[in-house]
Amino acid sequence: MISDQPKTVTLVASPPPETDNGGLDQTFRVLSGKGVRNNEIRRVASVSEIDVALSNLLTASVKGTVRLQIIGHAIPGSLCLGARWTDTGIHDVAAFAFPFLVLDTNPTALGLLAKFAGKLSEVMLVGCHVGSTTSFGHAINGRTLTYTLAELLRCKVCGADDDVAPEEYDEQGWYAPAPQHRRPKGWRWSDASPPLWTDLGTDPLPRNRKACGRDGKPLEIEIRAIRTAMLPLLASPRNDLVLDLPSSLRVTCQYVTTARPISALPELSVDTDLGPAQILCGGRYLKIADVCYVLERTPPLTAALAALPRTIDTARRAQPAAATDTGEPVPAAG
Numbered sequence: 001m002i003s004d005q006p007k008t009v010t011l012v013a014s015p016p017p018e019t020d021n022g023g024l025d026q027t028f029r030v031l032s033g034k035g036v037r038n039n040e041i042r043r044v045a046s047v048s049e050i051d052v053a054l055s056n057l058l059t060a061s062v063k064g065t066v067r068l069q070i071i072g073h074a075i076p077g078s079l080c081l082g083a084r085w086t087d088t089g090i091h092d093v094a095a096f097a098f099p100f101l102v103l104d105t106n107p108t109a110l111g112l113l114a115k116f117a118g119k120l121s122e123v124m125l126v127g128c129h130v131g132s133t134t135s136f137g138h139a140i141n142g143r144t145l146t147y148t149l150a151e152l153l154r155c156k157v158c159g160a161d162d163d164v165a166p167e168e169y170d171e172q173g174w175y176a177p178a179p180q181h182r183r184p185k186g187w188r189w190s191d192a193s194p195p196l197w198t199d200l201g202t203d204p205l206p207r208n209r210k211a212c213g214r215d216g217k218p219l220e221i222e223i224r225a226i227r228t229a230m231l232p233l234l235a236s237p238r239n240d241l242v243l244d245l246p247s248s249l250r251v252t253c254q255y256v257t258t259a260r261p262i263s264a265l266p267e268l269s270v271d272t273d274l275g276p277a278q279i280l281c282g283g284r285y286l287k288i289a290d291v292c293y294v295l296e297r298t299p300p301l302t303a304a305l306a307a308l309p310r311t312i313d314t315a316r317r318a319q320p321a322a323a324t325d326t327g328e329p330v331p332a333a334g
Contacts, residue, residue, distance in 0.1 A: 006040040013072025014043040023263030027166040045082025048099035051112040065121035074127025076135035076282040079103040128264040131159020146186035150195040158186030163261040209255035218252040222273040253293035260292035
């Protein structure tokens, strides 16, 4: 006899039509096409819908534990479910209120999932760099999110640490990154101590790169302004300038990637001396036109991007004062 009880529950994000859904729709088709009987696959658009789906599946009759896999667009530390994330890099502030269209460390949202502690053996978050330890300008990163979920759900929790493609799943429909991609990272629950960092082996050396500068010298690119930001703390309610940098920021790139991310969403849209560009995947790539340059992690770049919340907040506070000085009307609060 074959049990109808699922061994794996896979929840695929379902953002609105105006968001780039190609990769997610293809992933859903690929996983459904595998025909794995004990992998229950559903579409969800919020943390509330995750709660409903798991409540319907993990009933009192279910014995033991199951694996949970959640797939969606992502930035390090945040997994998009049904939020309106577009190519402009703006998403709605309402996404972080009930029914919670973004899965992050919001304690109110996570309260909906606390009841599933002890019912899950493992959780895998699958989205471009959702588990990565770097997240320029964002208050949390992938290590923060996976640690929080490991404490909450009392099980092993990992997140993808590289670009994600629809074909990167094993025969059971579980995330299995390509050989040239970094392994997922996260934490293992322990009853006797805080969660323990998982060690999944040595990451492969990058194979999908080629030199971009002349004569082997790094290419220098000047970032002059930040136009839009998808990071929750920085998102602007208007699709216009976020910040003109007081002094240009020069970054260096030794390589371009030959396997550029297809469905990764921009964290920052910037102006450079080579034209408009986007920063992708936790600050790993600078995309100009159809070329993805691999950013060198220099201290000036890290410091400048990590300081963005404070810098932008200062600039916003100065805007009403500037409008008053020029005699322009100031919008009423609220």
